[in-house]
Amino acid sequence: xxFKLAFRNIFRHFTRTFLTFLAxxxxxxxxxxxxxxxxxxxxxSFDRVINYETGHIKIxxxxxxxxxxxxxxxxSIKDPKPIISKVKVDPEVAGITSRINFRIVLSDGIxxxxxxxxxxxxxxxxxxxxxxxxxxxxxxxxxxxxxxxxGEDLAKDFGVSVGDYLTILTxxxxxxxxxxxxxxxxxxxxxxxxxxxxAVVIPLEVGQESLEMEESVTEIDIKLKDPSKVKDFRDKLxxxxxxxxxxxxxxxxxxxxxxAQAKRMGTGFVLFSVFIIALIGISNTILLAAxxxxxEIGMMAAMGMRRGQIVHLFVLEGAMIGLxxxxxxxxxxILINIPFVKYGIxxxxxxxxxxxxxxxxxxxxxxxxxxxxxxxxxxxGIVISALTSIYPARVASRMEPTEALKRV
Amino acid sequence: xxxxxxxxxxxxxxxGKVEVPALRGISISIEExxxxxxxxxxxxxxTTLLNLFGCLDKPTEGTIYIANQDVSKLSSGQLANVRNRNxxxxxxxxxxxxxxxxxxxxxxxxxxxxxxxxxxxSDMVMKILAEVGIAELANRKPNEMSGGQQQRVAxxxxxxxxxxxxxxxxxxxxxxxxxxxxxLKLMLEMNQKTKTTFIFSTHDPMVxxxxxxxxxxxxxxIESDERM
Numbered sequence: 296x297x298f299k300l301a302f303r304n305i306f307r308h309f310t311r312t313f314l315t316f317l318a319x320x321x322x323x324x325x326x327x328x329x330x331x332x333x334x335x336x337x338x339x340s341f342d343r344v345i346n347y348e349t350g351h352i353k354i355x356x357x358x359x360x361x362x363x364x365x366x367x368x369x370x371s372i373k374d375p376k377p378i379i380s381k382v383k384v385d386p387e388v389a390g391i392t393s394r395i396n397f398r399i400v401l402s403d404g405i406x407x408x409x410x411x412x413x414x415x416x417x418x419x420x421x422x423x424x425x426x427x428x429x430x431x432x433x434x435x436x437x438x439x440x441x442x443x444x445x446g447e448d449l450a451k452d453f454g455v456s457v458g459d460y461l462t463i464l465t466x467x468x469x470x471x472x473x474x475x476x477x478x479x480x481x482x483x484x485x486x487x488x489x490x491x492x493x494a495v496v497i498p499l500e501v502g503q504e505s506l507e508m509e510e511s512v513t514e515i516d517i518k519l520k521d522p523s524k525v526k527d528f529r530d531k532l533x534x535x536x537x538x539x540x541x542x543x544x545x546x547x548x549x550x551x552x553x554x555a556q557a558k559r560m561g562t563g564f565v566l567f568s569v570f571i572i573a574l575i576g577i578s579n580t581i582l583l584a585a586x587x588x589x590x591e592i593g594m595m596a597a598m599g600m601r602r603g604q605i606v607h608l609f610v611l612e613g614a615m616i617g618l619x620x621x622x623x624x625x626x627x628x629i630l631i632n633i634p635f636v637k638y639g640i641x642x643x644x645x646x647x648x649x650x651x652x653x654x655x656x657x658x659x660x661x662x663x664x665x666x667x668x669x670x671x672x673x674x675x676g677i678v679i680s681a682l683t684s685i686y687p688a689r690v691a692s693r694m695e696p697t698e699a700l701k702r703v
Numbered sequence: 704x705x706x707x708x709x710x711x712x713x714x715x716x717x718x719g720k721v722e723v724p725a726l727r728g729i730s731i732s733i734e735e736x737x738x739x740x741x742x743x744x745x746x747x748x749x750t751t752l753l754n755l756f757g758c759l760d761k762p763t764e765g766t767i768y769i770a771n772q773d774v775s776k777l778s779s780g781q782l783a784n785v786r787n788r789n790x791x792x793x794x795x796x797x798x799x800x801x802x803x804x805x806x807x808x809x810x811x812x813x814x815x816x817x818x819x820x821x822x823x824x825s826d827m828v829m830k831i832l833a834e835v836g837i838a839e840l841a842n843r844k845p846n847e848m849s850g851g852q853q854q855r856v857a858x859x860x861x862x863x864x865x866x867x868x869x870x871x872x873x874x875x876x877x878x879x880x881x882x883x884x885x886x887l888k889l890m891l892e893m894n895q896k897t898k899t900t901f902i903f904s905t906h907d908p909m910v911x912x913x914x915x916x917x918x919x920x921x922x923x924x925i926e927s928d929e930r931m
Contacts, residue, residue, distance in 0.1 A: 296814045303802035594798040599787025
């Protein structure tokens with residue numbers, strides 16, 4: 296009976312109830328959408344970091360990471376082949392390759408642009424990375440030919456395309472100046488700003504020769520069969536390869552991981568906002584209902600209804616408004632999220648102006664279905680609404696029957 | 704046999720810092736099956752006396768017994784239990800729950816008692832609705848009924864749990880005289896049929912005529928107590 300009474304009571308003032316649950320619903324829908332968007336960006340960023348920048352695990356020479364901002368060439372792995380041979384046979388390893396990362400200034404003779412040079416082994420780079428699949432015009436590197444591939448956006452900035460030449464200005468391992476003229480063989484579109492906006496990819500042998508690196512590389516990159524085992528594999532390599540530094544993609548992509556953590560604070564803030572909306576909306580609605588129904592409360596008390604039952608009735612009303620808000624909010628959130636997941640949002644119009652903010656997104660980013668967040672939003676809507684009803688419900692229950700019955 | 708008894712009951716109210724006496728040492732015993740009217744001018748203490756009989760309020764001094772239980776110093780929760788088990792109320796403004804049908808309004812006190820099963824409860828509700836002559840209105844909500852019909856529902860609601868005492872505060876004040884008289888006849892009929900004690904307050908002479916016992920109050924004291 297209390298359920299029936301509470302349910303009918305919330306429709307006594309439909310507009311008021313509607314506005315209250317609509318506020319909760321919009322808050323929850325917003326929570327679901329923001330979470331979907333940010334989780335989607337997180338996942339895409341993590342995927343791009345792994346697929347284009349880090350692989351699952353990297354091996355460096357000891358001391359490299361202390362100075363990694365400067366991409367030092369003198370802290371390199373002198374003889375990578377035995378290490379690669381040893382790691383390659385591990386059953387956990389899906390692919391392995393090696394690279395040299397180095398600072399460059401890219402020039403067309405008129406304009407110059409600071410960028411990162413990445414010398415890759417065209418034969419086995421795709422065992423770990425997906426650069427080859429990201430070529431949208433021309434071809435990927437092959438063998439030792441003196442060519443480069445670079446991001447489509449970077450090429451546009453220089454007004455060049457496949458077949459044109461650009462000059463890489465850099466310093467060798469021994470800090471002497473070096474200029475390399477390379478023909479553009481292909482253009483990349485990875486949606487990773489670190490690649491599309493600022494990376495020039497050349498063949499490893501060309502890099503080694505130009506940078507006077509001989510056989511050395513700055514890193515060995517590993518792809519695992521089971522990505523969830525990165526930490527265990529890192530610990531294992533640490534034991535097997537003393538004198539080298541091993542890092543997982545999470546260690547290396549600290550910026551993206553930090554943003555993902557900040558995102559959790561963001562969704563927490565939205566949830567807190569929903570709490571405030573519910574606090575004000577539900578408290579106000581229940582308090583008004585309590586004052587409007589003082590005679591009724593007095594009559595119920597006169598009939599022997601206990602204070603706890605009166606509190607129960609009003610809390611139920613609050614919880615039901617919360618339930619309506621949760622159902623509406625989750626449905627609204629899910630409905631709006633469908634095109635968001637299917638087609639995504641193109642951030643391209645703003646991302647280039649904003650610059651590299653850590654997220655590996657330059658264009659379209661799709662939402663995701665985060666079932667746990669939808670369930671959290673649903674339950675939170677009801678629980679928060681019920682909790683915020685307790686105070687006005689207690690106010691209602693404390694009315695003395697005689698005083699309540701006197702009121703018109 | 705006494706069903707409600709008061710001994711030297713004093714009730715004072717505080718209006719700001721001033722203490723205003725409402726009842727000044729009332730001693731009275733209401734017998735089982737009484738159909739008693741408490742009459743008196745405004746401010747004589749009728750409603751205060753009825754509230755104390757109904758365990759809606761506590762006396763400043765004195766003792767009140769309901770069915771031989773001293774209720775003067777019970778907590779609000781214990782008083783709620785006493786009301787739930789022994790007492791029912793009929794209000795001047797009917798005070799039905801507007802979102803419930805007549806049937807559900809009458810069913811409500813039975814649910815608070817948590818005694819009967821659904822089928823048994825339904826039979827009890829329909830029986831009492833038939834006795835007060837509005838069985839056909841069982842599915843109507845209060846706003847779909849006249850004042851007299853609503854007061855009949857209120858009477859059915861008061862009687863459905865077989866209380867020891869029904870307290871009615873000016874039960875006909877919001878009804879026209881014809882309907883008011885019908886309601887009084889119904890209350891008297893139910894009193895005779897069920898032997899339930901009725902205590903009601905009024906200042907309407909027509910209502911007093913129906914009373915089998917007339918207790919007149921003046922300035923918080925009993926002026927007269929006559930059996931008719």
